Amino acid sequence: MPNISFVQKKDDACAPNAVPSSPMKALGTASVSSSSQQGPSPFGKEPLHSVDYPNAESGQLSAGSQASINEILRLNLAEIKLALQKLACVSTTPSIALNESTELLCKHLSVGLCSITGFTDHCTSFVLLAAYGTAATELEKTPVLSGSSCSHALLLEQPACLHYRVTNAEEASQLPPDMRALYEVGGLKSFLSIPIATDHEVVGAVMIAKEQADGFEIDWWEPMLGCLSTGLLVHLRSEQTFQLCQLMKSLDTASEYVLLIHQLLRGAHLLLLKAKNIPTGCRLALVNNELTKALVFEPDRKTTPESEGGTMTSNPKAPAPAVDPQIHVTEIALENTLLLDAVQKGKARFVSDCASYIQSCMKPATDIFISGQEMVASIVVLPLIYEGQAFGGFYVTLESTSNFQNIKDLLMGFVNSIVLVLQNRLSAQRDHIWEAVLSRPGVASNEDPVQASSPSVEPSDSTNSAIDSSAARPIVVKRTCTEAMLKVLQHEIRRSTAKSQALEWVDELNLTEVLGKGGFGIVYKGTWKGSVAAVKVMYARQHERQAMKDALEMALLTSVSHPFIIHVYSCFTDMVEDASGANQNMTEGKINVRFRKLQPDEDPALATCNILVMEYCDRASLRHAMKKGVFHKRLDNTSVAVDLCAIVQVLLEVAQAIQHLHELKLIHCDIKPENVLLKSDVSKGIGFATKLSDFGLAKILRENYYIVNRSGSGTVTHLAPELFQVGSKLTVAVDTFSFGIMMWELYTGQRAYGGLGRDAIIDRVYKKKARPVFPVGVPPMYASLAKGCWENDQTLRPNFLVVIAKLTEMLEHFQNTNNNGQQTVSTA
Incomplete structure (x- = not known):
């Protein structure tokens, strides 16, 4: 047996x-x-x-x-x-x-x-x-x-x-x-x-x-x-064995096939996680009698309350979810699949490195990448065979490359155990399950899941279990899932990059001039792999809280991608700076500083730094552009021309960047002209594109969309009132407030609360609820939006979808005016 x-x-x-x-x-x-x-x-x-x-x-x-x-x-x-x-x-x-x-x-x-x-x-x-x-x-x-x-x-x-x-x-x-x-x-x-x-x-x-x-x-x-x-x-x-036995008991008593499959996939994940501390993806395949097609079932990670991201609880005694389990069902042709090879040979088939496999194999197996829900770096499929008759297969996927030697025996024992129950409960019902899944209305022929209900299907005479597929989520996929392939190839590229970064010296990074200095770092202009780049060197902090800010900034910038957010080419951590002049190969015009990775056997007290290599913004910051008069042109001693179209275009791009952050449940917490960089772009009417930068104060929101204020860090002139109150709830509305202040600064060309000290600003904003005053003649729609953004009650401030819509409307209005959006403002 x-x-x-x-x-x-x-x-x-x-x-x-x-x-x-x-x-x-x-x-x-x-x-x-x-x-x-x-x-x-x-x-x-x-x-x-x-x-x-x-x-x-x-x-x-x-x-x-x-x-x-x-x-x-x-x-x-x-x-x-x-x-x-x-x-x-x-x-x-x-x-x-x-x-x-x-x-x-x-x-x-x-x-x-x-x-x-x-x-x-x-x-x-x-x-x-x-x-x-x-x-x-x-x-x-x-x-x-x-x-x-x-x-x-x-x-x-x-x-x-x-x-x-x-x-x-x-x-x-x-x-x-x-x-x-x-x-x-x-x-x-x-x-x-x-x-x-x-x-x-x-x-x-x-x-x-x-x-x-x-x-x-x-x-x-x-x-x-x-x-x-x-x-x-x-x-x-x-x-x-305890977990396996409990699983077999639950499979034997499952009321219908969707619940049985859900419990099987959940139980297999938990058993492997508990036994080997290895998170896995699991799939169950049922083949038709002719061995020409198969249905592949996998849990819906978006809806399953699991590991625990669609992950699974580590408690084997945890009750089944109260909601109906949802299962992705994929129909595949068996030709050229690992599954067909496994059931025909009666042996497990595995691919230890999927990224290398799909690049080197002329005709790779088509059942490796069938869903974009998981990253498949390695995969094994074990045939389900009873008394010489194959009725399916069990897949296990890993997010790292593996030859499965460390879990081979466990997988074989697991599959040999469950095959008895699966044979009794599912094999005889295969035709009915197939009909229940594929005959339902709304089944898709692409990669997008379709939630559909189906009429109940009567069970065969050989079973007393009702076949109720109402909880299933069918997908009929006729082609390989590109998203899944993309994930594994991206992972391989990142892994290769990490290996290359382990070289002793980062020779491809050269520094040419200092762009700015601060208390904890220096920003250089330089080259990275021959291209111009900005290099931010952040020296290691002495306190964990400060170090966390640097780590968060690096994590966000290397994870977030948007046209109007500064792009990071590479990130280096725990680097040692060598400015001793020992580098004899330095050429003229370069700063004699180079970096290498801190070695494991070196003194941990040695001064280290972290490095962000970013795209170079040649037009400096928005504040610098304001000072140069990019948006304002003095006409005489009493009036100034304001380029409303350029201002609104800049604000629109910044708003789109902030909205992207908010969609990711991130708050920037330091929106101001100094943190908006400009990069030349001849395709744009204003001649440059904006790049939101400096994420040192950013916050990650909880599931309830707020965090508790602990420090009130930020630029005092742009801080929302709730940031002055310790213990208050902070939401994305703090960015909306700062954005409103920046709207005033862009229009007037001045700093908010100029000449006032920190305590005076806090007293004015927090206690007196005062705000900057627009000059006479400001367009009403512009002033109305800015004032809405800096409302004292954060619940009254518009979200950035609303802000973007109003700025878009505003830009169209200004572009259609006779003077192309130019407005003359009196300074008398």
Whole structure:
């Protein structure tokens, strides 16, 4: 049979009856041997004979009888020792170990059948873990049993063991149903079942059976099998086997196929995560009878309350989600797939490095990338085959390259265990499942999931489970998923880049001039791989909070991509600066500074820095442009021309960048002209594009879209009132307030609250609720938007979708005016 395993957890066990040392009792209604009859040896040796007691009244044994008993004990104890030694050498993977153990015991004890069963649900459910020998396939037809009539339930009522012997069909009719089936199919006539237990819990049972009715008539069988059962305890009590058994029980009792598949994929993920601390993606495939097509099921990671991002909870006892599980279903052609190769050869097929595989293989398998939900760096598919008939496959994917050697045995044991339940529950229903998924209205022929409802499908006569696919989410994909391929190739490129950055010196980074200095760093102009770039060198901070700001800025800039946000080419952490003049290859016009990675064996107290290599913005900052009069032109001593179109174009680009951040649940927290850089762009009417920069004060929002204010950091002239109150709730509205202040500064060309100190500004903004005053003649729509942005009540401030819409309307209005958006403002 396939490998099957189970473990009973301590808190889910039933206390065993005391296991006495007395001889076997006559149990059940069938005929049972007496304790002193002759019978075959447990180890296939010559039959052991009863001992003659010449001095019975005195209880004395003759010297010859004592010697005979001692020899018998010596020989049989030696055989027990040998058997235990062999049990100790089986696989360390519990599910495989239990299968090896049943074969070992069956052959070593010369019995017709050996099976191991695990007890779960407080000893009310019994899961077949392994079986070997005559009629083992009969046991596999019902891998999960329950009820008081099966042999395992009857065993719990006995003080030591369960022993049946039958000689004819009439006696066999009195056997427990599971043993009666073994008699009818395999001709087995004697049965011995022993509990596998610790001193406080029963975790399972081992049963052996023979075709001879007197197979277990001597007293030695019961204590011998009890001793050997101790060698199975380590596998039955492992966490892996416990989870696997609980999963098999839930699969067997699942009410319909969607729930069964959801529990299977969830359980497999949790088992692998618990056993090997490896997050995996799991898929189940069901093939059609002609082996031409397959349905591939995988959990919807967007809706599944899992690992735990669509991730899965690490608690194996966590209840199933209250909402219906949602499953992605993909129809694939089997030609040129790993799945077809696996089921035809009856062996697992894997790709250890998918990125290299799809680049080097002329005709790569089409079932690797079928969904954009997961990043597939390596993949293995194990065939689901029962009695020579393939009915599907089980996929496991990893986000890193792997040859699966570290989890090979665990995967094989897992699949060999679940194949029994899947064969019973899904194989016979394949046609109905196919119809339930593909005949429903709204099934898509592209890569986008379609939520659809379908009419109920009547189950086949072979099952009592209703087939209800209302929770399924079908997708029929006729082509490879490009998104999934993109993810793995991007991962490979990033991995290769990381390796190249491990070089001792970053020779491709050259510095030419200093653009600016601050308390914790320097910004240089330089070249990166031959192209002009801005290089921000941030020296390591002494305090964790300050270091976190630098780390957050690097994380955001390397993760966020938008046309109006500064683009980062590369990021280096824990670098050592060398400005000693030792670099003899420096050319004229370059600063003699170079950087290398801090080595693991170097003094951790050595001064280090982090480096951001960014696109170079040749037009400096927006503040610099304001000072140069880019947006204002003095006409005479009393009036200034304001370029409204240019101002609104700049504001529109900045607003689009901020809206992108807000969509990612990020707050910039320092919107001001100094943090908006300008880069020449001849394609634009104003001659440049804006680039939002400096994310040192940025915040990541929680799920409830706010964070608690702890510091009130930022530029005081642009801070929203709530930032002056410790403990207040900060939302994206703080950026809206700063944006409103920047609108005033752009229009007037002045600094907000010019000449006032920090305390005076706080008093004016926070306590008096005062704001800057627009000059006479400002366009009403412009002033109205700015005033709406700096509302004292943050809930009244418009979001940036509204801001963008109003600025777009404003730009069209100004462009249609007679003077092309130029406005004359009196300065008198």
